[in-house]
Amino acid sequence: MLTDVWFDHDGVEALRGISLSIQPAAVTAIAGPNGSGKSTLLAVLAGLLDPRSGSMSSPAQARRALVVQRSEISDRMLLTVREVVTMGRWSAAGPMRRLRADDRRIIDDCIEVVGLGGHRNRPLSALSGGQRQRALLAQGLAQRADVVLLDEPTTGLDATTRTVVADVLLTERARGATVVCVSHDDVVLAAADQTIRLDAGRVVPAGPDLLRTHQPGA
Numbered sequence: 001m002l003t004d005v006w007f008d009h010d011g012v013e014a015l016r017g018i019s020l021s022i023q024p025a026a027v028t029a030i031a032g033p034n035g036s037g038k039s040t041l042l043a044v045l046a047g048l049l050d051p052r053s054g055s056m057s058s059p060a061q062a063r064r065a066l067v068v069q070r071s072e073i074s075d076r077m078l079l080t081v082r083e084v085v086t087m088g089r090w091s092a093a094g095p096m097r098r099l100r101a102d103d104r105r106i107i108d109d110c111i112e113v114v115g116l117g118g119h120r121n122r123p124l125s126a127l128s129g130g131q132r133q134r135a136l137l138a139q140g141l142a143q144r145a146d147v148v149l150l151d152e153p154t155t156g157l158d159a160t161t162r163t164v165v166a167d168v169l170l171t172e173r174a175r176g177a178t179v180v181c182v183s184h185d186d187v188v189l190a191a192a193d194q195t196i197r198l199d200a201g202r203v204v205p206a207g208p209d210l211l212r213t214h215q216p217g218a
């Protein structure tokens with residue numbers, strides 16, 4: 001739940017009095033034009049940015065995973081797909097990063113789910129943009145977080161893979177995760193239980209076609 005949250009990037013106003021509640025164990029899409037504040041809002045929800053004013057409440061122990069856009073990482077990343085996804089298990093593995101059989105199974109499952117089974121030992125630098133995006137998604141999934149935050153995870157993906165990503169969001173919801181996904185993609189928006197639209201740093205009031213309530217078991 002956010003209440004009257006304001007944020008500026010060195011004086012550039014990005015969020016202007018955002019108040020909203022995120023449905024738990026549901027998929028919430030955040031949509032809106034370029035520059036409307038979507039990525040900034042996601043970073044606030046991830047705890048990476050502190051609002052200038054306003055408040056945010058969430059269960060203190062909630063584990064959050066953020067899946068960033070592939071443009072946020074270097075094109076020359078030499079880590080392999082498996083190494084990148086393994087990083088998603090580090091917090092669960094503890095300070096010595098000692099992976100158990102269960103961790104390794106989760107890592108392999110997540111690589112398969114995003115369709116990168118044949119690329120697990122290749123460096124990200126050798127992958128296409130869409131494949132890199134899927135590796136980042138797998139890293140987020142591997143965290144088995146309570147709250148999964150994704151920034152435009154289907155950008156640059158083909159139609160089939162966009163559907164795979166939408167299905168992954170629903171699988172995360174079925175696991176009980178709260179999913180928040182910035183997206184312009186109709187496939188993601190159709191999968192969402194709730195869509196929050198931003199414009200110029202403000203929430204656009206929802207009309208009846210924008211707010212759908214998830215019926216458990218539906």
Ligand SMILES: Nc1ncnc2c1ncn2[C@@H]1O[C@H](COP(=O)(O)OP(=O)(O)OP(=O)(O)O)[C@@H](O)[C@H]1O
Nearest residue numbers: 009010012013014033034035036037038039040041
């Ligand atoms: N690091 C930054 N420094 C200065 N201004 C920034 C920075 N990041 C974002 N902004 C500004 O904050 C506002 C919101 O940006 P934000 O990236 O959150 O929008 P967005 O809706 O995610 O955009 P897009 O759809 O293009 O990704 C914009 O006016 C943008 O120019």
